[in-house]
Amino acid sequence: MSFLIRQTLIFAVPLMIVALAGVFAERSGIINLALEGIMIVGAFVGVLVVHMMQKNEIFVRIIENGVLQNWGQLQLFMLIAMLIAGVAGAVFSLLLAFASINLKADQTIGGTALNMMAPALVLFLVRIIARQNELRMFSGDAASWFMIKKTMLGFSKETSNFFVDTFLDKVYLTTYLCIILFVVLSVILYKTRFGLRLRACGENPQAADSLGINVYRMRYAGVTISGALAGIGGFVYALTTANCMANGDVAGFGFLALAVMIFGNWKPLNIACAALLFGLFKCIAAASSTLDINGDGVFMLLEISKDPTWGKVLNANFYRLLPYLISLLVLAFTSKKSRAPKAEGIPYDKGSR
Amino acid sequence: MKDWGYNIGSSFSRVGGGLRSFLSKEGTRSVLATVISILAGLIAGAVLMLIVGLSSENLGGKSAWEGIRIIFGGLFSTGRDAEGALSFGFNSVNMGDMLFRATPLILCGLSVAVAFKTGLFNIGASGQYLAGTTATLFIALSIPQTAMPTWIIWLLAFMGGMLAGALWGAIPGMLKAFLNINEVLACIMTNWIAATLTTWVFDMSNLKNVTEGTKSAYIYKTSFNGVQTPKMGLDKLFPDSQVNGGIIIAIVIAVIVYIVLTKTTFGFELRACGANRHAAHYAGMKDRRNIVLSMAFAGALAGAAASLYWLSGNTEFYWTGAYQSLPSEGFNGIAVALLGASNPIATIFTGIFMSTLSISGLQLRNLTAFNEYITDVIIAVIVYLSAFSLLIKSLLGGKHRRIRVVDTPPPAEAVVNDSGSKPTEATTGKGDEE
Numbered sequence: 212m213s214f215l216i217r218q219t220l221i222f223a224v225p226l227m228i229v230a231l232a233g234v235f236a237e238r239s240g241i242i243n244l245a246l247e248g249i250m251i252v253g254a255f256v257g258v259l260v261v262h263m264m265q266k267n268e269i270f271v272r273i274i275e276n277g278v279l280q281n282w283g284q285l286q287l288f289m290l291i292a293m294l295i296a297g298v299a300g301a302v303f304s305l306l307l308a309f310a311s312i313n314l315k316a317d318q319t320i321g322g323t324a325l326n327m328m329a330p331a332l333v334l335f336l337v338r339i340i341a342r343q344n345e346l347r348m349f350s351g352d353a354a355s356w357f358m359i360k361k362t363m364l365g366f367s368k369e370t371s372n373f374f375v376d377t378f379l380d381k382v383y384l385t386t387y388l389c390i391i392l393f394v395v396l397s398v399i400l401y402k403t404r405f406g407l408r409l410r411a412c413g414e415n416p417q418a419a420d421s422l423g424i425n426v427y428r429m430r431y432a433g434v435t436i437s438g439a440l441a442g443i444g445g446f447v448y449a450l451t452t453a454n455c456m457a458n459g460d461v462a463g464f465g466f467l468a469l470a471v472m473i474f475g476n477w478k479p480l481n482i483a484c485a486a487l488l489f490g491l492f493k494c495i496a497a498a499s500s501t502l503d504i505n506g507d508g509v510f511m512l513l514e515i516s517k518d519p520t521w522g523k524v525l526n527a528n529f530y531r532l533l534p535y536l537i538s539l540l541v542l543a544f545t546s547k548k549s550r551a552p553k554a555e556g557i558p559y560d561k562g563s564r
Numbered sequence: 565m566k567d568w569g570y571n572i573g574s575s576f577s578r579v580g581g582g583l584r585s586f587l588s589k590e591g592t593r594s595v596l597a598t599v600i601s602i603l604a605g606l607i608a609g610a611v612l613m614l615i616v617g618l619s620s621e622n623l624g625g626k627s628a629w630e631g632i633r634i635i636f637g638g639l640f641s642t643g644r645d646a647e648g649a650l651s652f653g654f655n656s657v658n659m660g661d662m663l664f665r666a667t668p669l670i671l672c673g674l675s676v677a678v679a680f681k682t683g684l685f686n687i688g689a690s691g692q693y694l695a696g697t698t699a700t701l702f703i704a705l706s707i708p709q710t711a712m713p714t715w716i717i718w719l720l721a722f723m724g725g726m727l728a729g730a731l732w733g734a735i736p737g738m739l740k741a742f743l744n745i746n747e748v749l750a751c752i753m754t755n756w757i758a759a760t761l762t763t764w765v766f767d768m769s770n771l772k773n774v775t776e777g778t779k780s781a782y783i784y785k786t787s788f789n790g791v792q793t794p795k796m797g798l799d800k801l802f803p804d805s806q807v808n809g810g811i812i813i814a815i816v817i818a819v820i821v822y823i824v825l826t827k828t829t830f831g832f833e834l835r836a837c838g839a840n841r842h843a844a845h846y847a848g849m850k851d852r853r854n855i856v857l858s859m860a861f862a863g864a865l866a867g868a869a870a871s872l873y874w875l876s877g878n879t880e881f882y883w884t885g886a887y888q889s890l891p892s893e894g895f896n897g898i899a900v901a902l903l904g905a906s907n908p909i910a911t912i913f914t915g916i917f918m919s920t921l922s923i924s925g926l927q928l929r930n931l932t933a934f935n936e937y938i939t940d941v942i943i944a945v946i947v948y949l950s951a952f953s954l955l956i957k958s959l960l961g962g963k964h965r966r967i968r969v970v971d972t973p974p975p976a977e978a979v980v981n982d983s984g985s986k987p988t989e990a991t992t993g994k995g996d997e998e
Binding site for chain 1: 612616620623685687739743744745748749750752753754756757760761763764767768887888889895898899902933934935937938939940941943944945947948950951952955
C-alpha cells in the first residue's frame with residue numbers, strides 16, 4: 212500500500228503542476244496546447260544542467276564525503292536544476308505568447324508548432340551532445356542521489372510504520388515542493404488582486420481593459436507562469452519517472468495534464484483530485500506487473516493477467532489504455548457541465564467591439 | 565478556433581497588370597506566404613546548425629557549412645567524392661525514396677486539409693494512420709495467397725485501411741458534433757488510444773515475424789504474403805529506390821478530393837459548415853452530420869496514407885513500441901496542409917517538399933555529424949509561421965486589410981443575406997477588398 216501511494220504521488224505531481232500550468236494560461240485567455248512541448252524542453256534543460264554539473268565534477272567532493280551525510284547539498288543542486296528548467300520552460304513559452312498575443316495567431320496551431328519543435332530541437336541537441344537518442348544525468352547514480360531515504364532523515368533502518376514508509380522513505384523533495392507550489396499559486400490565482408485580474412482577462416478582456424488592466428501584459432504573465440510550471444513539471448517527470456534522462460518525449464503527460472485540467476473544471480482543488488486519480492492509473496499502468504497492493508508478496512495484477520480468461524482483457528495493454536480511455540469518457544460526460552474561461556482562444560484586439 | 569477557413573484558394577477573377585495588383589491577388593499572396601514560411605524555416609535550421617557547429621569543438625564551421633548545403637540540396641546529394649568533399653548530382657535512389665515518402669505525407673496532408681475546410685483541426689491523423697495500419701496489415705497478411713489473387717487482397721487491405729481510418733476519425737467527429745467536445749482534445753486522446761490498441765492487437769495476433777530471429781519486435785512485411793503495390797514502371801525510372809505506384813494513387817486521390825470539395829454538393833456543404841456552421845445549419849444543411857462525415861473523410865485519407873505506406877511491401881511495422889510514440893506522418897500532415905493553404909492540389913507539392921526535407925535529413929545523418937532531427941525543427945518553424953500566415957499575407961498586400969475568408973461559396977452568402985441576418989465576415993462577398 213505504501214508503495215502504491217508513493218508511486219501514485221510521483222505520477223500525480225507532474226500532472227498536477229502541469230495542469231495548473233494549463234489553468235494559468237487558459238484563465239488569462241490563451242489555450243496552451245504546448246504543455247507537452249514545454250515539458251520536453253524543461254526535462255531536457257534540467258537533465259542537461261545536472262549532466263554538466265556532474266561532468267565538471269561539482270558533485271565530486273560531496274560524493275567523496277558520502278551521499279548520506281551531504282544529501283542536503285545534493286538537494287540544493289537539484290533545486291537549482293529545477294529552477295533553470297522552469298526558466299527554460301518560461302522562455303520557450305514566450306514563443307507561444309508572442310504568436311498568440313502580439314501577432315494574434317491561431318493558438319492551437321501555435322501550440323502544435325511548439326509541440327513539434329520541442330522534441331525535434333531536443334533530439335537534435337541530444338544526439339550531438341550524447342551521440343545517442345537519450346541524454347542521461349551523466350552517471351547512473353543520479354536518481355538515487357536525489358532520492359530521500361529514511362536513514363537520511365535520522366530514522367534507523369528498522370523503523371517501519373505506515374507514515375514513514377509512505378511519505379518519508381524513497382521520496383523526492385520535488386514531490387513536496389510541487390505540492391507547496393501548487394497551493395501557493397492556487398491561492399495567488401484566487402485570493403490576490405493579480406489573480407483576479409488574470410482571471411478577468413480570460414473571461415472578459417474588454418471589460419478588464421476598460422478598468423485599466425493591461426490585457427496583453429496579463430496574458431503574457433499567464434503564459435509565462437504556465438511555461439515555468441510546465442518546465443518544472445517536465446524536470447520532475449524526468450527525475451522521478453523517466454530514469455533521469457531526456458529523450459525528447461514525456462509520454463503524453465502534457466496532453467494528459469490538459470485532460471486533468473478539463474476534468475478538474477479549471478479549478479485547483481478539483482484538479483488536484485483529478486491528478487491523483489490519473490496518477491493512480493498511470494502508476495498501475497507502469498507497475499502492473501510488480502504491484503503488491505496488500506503486502507502479501509503476491510503481485511495480484513500480474514496473476515490476473517496470467518489468467519486465461521481475465522488475462523485477455525486485464526493485462527498491461529489494458530492498464531496503458533485506461534488513462535486515455537477514461538479521459539475521453541470524462542470529457543464526454545462532463546462536456547455539458549464544463550465551464551471553460553469564456554475568452555480563451557480568442558485573440559484580444561483592443562479595437563474590436 | 566472559429567475561422568479555420570482562411571484557406572484561401574482561388575480568386576483569380578480579376579486580371580490585373582503590374583506588380584502591385586499581382587501582389588494583391590489572393591492566390592499570389594498565398595503562394596508567396598508559403599514560400600516565405602519555407603525560406604524562413606530553412607534559414608532558421610541553417611542558423612541553428614551554424615550556432616551548434618561553431619560552439620562545438622568537434623564540429624566547427626566547416627561541417628556546419630556542409631550541413632547547410634545538404635539541408636538545401638540534400639535531394640541531389642550523391643555522397644562524398646574521393647577527396648571527401650560533398651558531391652551533388654542526380655541521385656535516382658534519393659529521388660525514388662523521396663516519392664515513396666511523399667505518399668503518406670500527401671495523404672495525411674489531405675486528411676488535415678479536408679478537416680480544415682470544415683473548420684476542424686484534425687490533430688488525430690496519427691491515430692487514424694495507426695488504425696489504417698492495423699487494418700491493412702491484418703487483411704494483407706491473414707488472407708492466404710491461395711484463397712484469392714493477390715491484387716484482390718491488396719484492394720481489400722487498402723479499402724480496409726481506409727475504412728478503419730474513417731471509423732477512427734468519426735469518433736472525435738461524433739464527440740464534436742453531438743457533445744460539443746473540442747475535437748483537438750478528443751483527437752489527442754483517440755491518438756493514444758489507437759497507439760495502445762495497435763500494440764495490443766498485434767500482441768494477440770500471429771503476424772509477428774518469427775522466421776527472422778532479430779525481427780521479433782516487427783510484423784511481417786506484406787510482401788511475405790505476396791501482397792505489394794505494383795511499381796507501375798517507376799522502378800525503371802528510379803532504379804534501386806523504394807518508389808512504387810503509391811505516389812500515383814496518392815496524386816489521383818488528391819485530384820479526387822479537389823473535385824469532391826469544389827464541384828460536388830457534399831464538398832460544398834462541408835465548406836459551408838467550415839465557413840459558418842450556424843449559417844449552414846440555418847440554410848437547412850445537417851451541420852452535425854457534415855462534421856462527422858468530414859472527420860470520417862479525413863480519417864479515410866489518413867488510413868489510405870497508412871495503407872499505401874505498408875502495402876509497399878518493403879517496410880516493417882515495429883509493433884512492440886507502437887504504444888510509446890505516435891507516427892510522425894500525422895503531425896507532418898498538419899504542416900503539409902497548412903503550407904498548402906488546405907488546397908488539395910497544393911498539398912501534392914507541399915507533401916513532396918516535406919519528403920524532400922526528410923531525405924535531406926537522412927543525408928545529413930549519413931554524411932555529416934549532424935542528424936535528421938534538424939528537418940523536424942525546420943518543419944516546426946514552418947508550422948509556427950503558418951499560424952500567422954494571415955499576417956504575412958496582409959503585409960504582402962501592402963495596405964492594411966481586414967482579415968476575411970474569401971473562399972466562401974456564393975450560395976451560402978445568398979442564403980445568409982436572404983435570411984436577413986447580419987452578414988458575417990466570412991460571407992461578405994468577394995469583391996469588396998478594393
